[in-house]
Amino acid sequence: MRLAGKTAIVTGAGRGIGKGVARKLLAEGARVHICDVDGERMRETMEQLSAFGRIDGQTVDVTQRDQVEAFVQSVAERQGGLDILVNNAGIAVFQPFLTIDDQAWRRTLDVNLNGVFLFSQIAARRMAELGGGSVVHMASTNGLLGEAGLAHYNASKAAIILLSKTMAIELAASNIRSNCVCPGFIRTELAMEGGMSPTEIASYQAKIPLGRIGTVEEVANAVAFLASDEASFITGAELVVDGGQICQE
Numbered sequence: 518m519r520l521a522g523k524t525a526i527v528t529g530a531g532r533g534i535g536k537g538v539a540r541k542l543l544a545e546g547a548r549v550h551i552c553d554v555d556g557e558r559m560r561e562t563m564e565q566l567s568a569f570g571r572i573d574g575q576t577v578d579v580t581q582r583d584q585v586e587a588f589v590q591s592v593a594e595r596q597g598g599l600d601i602l603v604n605n606a607g608i609a610v611f612q613p614f615l616t617i618d619d620q621a622w623r624r625t626l627d628v629n630l631n632g633v634f635l636f637s638q639i640a641a642r643r644m645a646e647l648g649g650g651s652v653v654h655m656a657s658t659n660g661l662l663g664e665a666g667l668a669h670y671n672a673s674k675a676a677i678i679l680l681s682k683t684m685a686i687e688l689a690a691s692n693i694r695s696n697c698v699c700p701g702f703i704r705t706e707l708a709m710e711g712g713m714s715p716t717e718i719a720s721y722q723a724k725i726p727l728g729r730i731g732t733v734e735e736v737a738n739a740v741a742f743l744a745s746d747e748a749s750f751i752t753g754a755e756l757v758v759d760g761g762q763i764c765q766e
């Protein structure tokens with residue numbers, strides 16, 4: 518078990534990729550603390566995953582500094598440390614660029630970027646005091662290439678990638694690594710809420726060299742690797758998990 522004895526936080530773990538990451542980190546031996554803005558989802562995840570290891574959770578909105586501070590502090594104090602942060606919480610709403618209103622723009626940047634900044638800064642301060650750690654951000658292939666209808670989402674994910682690289686530079690002296698996972702199309706509630714028809718999904722899959730949509734488990738495997746000591750010389754990197762989609766025009 519690659520993460521035995523480590524304490525990890527996973528944000529937005531009430532469903533989808535975050536839930537899969539929490540499960541994988543538990544299976545690798547970590548003590549996992551999850552949070553989600555949706556308390557019901559968060560409790561369901563805790564119940565379902567408690568069979569796999571030591572899991573705890575709290576309702577937290579990643580955009581609220583006081584909530585994030587209280588959560589990180591309680592985890593670090595209870596476990597005597599904090600080794601891994603997975604910034605996974607994110608939202609996406611399809612809207613053509615000309616119709617995006619200020620509220621949708623600000624909310625997307627608030628959750629997807631400001632939330633990552635807040636959690637990273639607060640957790641990294643703790644990690645620095647305690648000897649180091651690993652931060653993994655859930656970016657996206659949309660942070661590397663554009664996609665119509667998602668200008669606010671794409672901008673937030675691109676910003677995370679450079680935030681991560683800057684963290685990698687500044688926090689290296691504190692023995693903290695910072696990396697991104699960039700998933701392509703992964704079968705989750707968020708991806709399916711986009712309302713794609715079976716025909717649209719089939720034509721999307723045809724553009725993926727490996728010929729299919731990815732799974733939550735395949736993203737979780739990449740997160741566990743970057744979080745672990747196996748990635749001890751990797752910082753400021755993007756690990757793309759997309760079946761080869763962005764390799765071709």
Ligand SMILES: NC(=O)c1ccc[n+]([C@@H]2O[C@H](COP(=O)([O-])OP(=O)(O)OC[C@H]3O[C@@H](n4cnc5c(N)ncnc54)[C@H](O)[C@@H]3O)[C@@H](O)[C@H]2O)c1
Pocket residue numbers: 528529530531532533534535552553554555558577578579580605606607608609628632655656657658699700701702703704705706707708
């Ligand atoms: N599904 C994909 O195809 C895909 C592809 C690339 C990147 N991603 C990224 O992976 C991450 C997870 O995506 P998913 O598909 O599992 O989404 P999801 O909607 O299934 O899960 C996201 C979770 O985050 C929570 N959340 C939303 N706002 C929050 C807030 N303010 N504070 C705390 N929690 C909050 C939600 O309640 C939800 O449980 C996101 O960052 C997303 O951008 C997903």
